[in-house]
Amino acid sequence: MQTPQTSFIRAFKDNYIWTLSSGPQTVVVDPGDAKPVLNWLKQNKRKLAGILLTHKHNDHTGGVAGLLAKFSVPVYGGANERIDSVTQPVAGGDTITLDALGGLEISVLDVPGHTLGHVAYYVPSQKWLFCGDLLFGAGCGRIFEGTAAQMYDSLQKIAALPDDTLIFCGHEYTLPNLKFAAAVEPENPAIEARVKESLAKRQKYLPTLPSTLAEEKATNPFLRADQETVMERMVALGRTADKTPLGAFTAVRTWKDDFVG
């Protein structure tokens, strides 16, 4: 089997449509727009072999119809998310085998919170995680449909993956998220270091992603709610009286919702 490769296609203001390829065959994750995908396939002489959807929001699914008009391919998506275009509903614990990509296996994780039927796709052989709007560089998705407890549990599933897992998020939000991370943890030197690194990448118009899980665990306040310093600070700031990881997580998420950097 050829080693699979990943790349990215920019869409809208800050979306990334991630690609998985083996030879000429390509599977795309969350095509919010068809046009940039069709252009990319043409430029790179690739054929579309499938579509993976993490959740139903239009900036992640809006390009599916346009792609299906040109390619007849399977569309994978969360069974609980009820996306009309999905032909292969999947749920946590399922393994997808992508024959077009040399039998590449993908594990499905149920990660409700941002939406109730949100799923993430993990490629164990490469340690790649395609997580849509669950996790961002130094941040996490807004809780539109689930509860803070559901979002927290979903993030714990990600935290349990190997530390060198590469995290492919749906949006380029890392720098503004780091501003918030620094407000949560002003004393954390890893955040400052990541700001410098990310600024250097953005100045060259490069993505700050994928990140590694280790990097997120060191800088992402939503994966650090179990840290004594974070729990203490949320209580000290009067944002919660509940000095537990879930209490701190809920307080951090609520703070971020109206944080102006």
Ligand SMILES: [Zn+2]
């Ligand atoms: Zn979304």
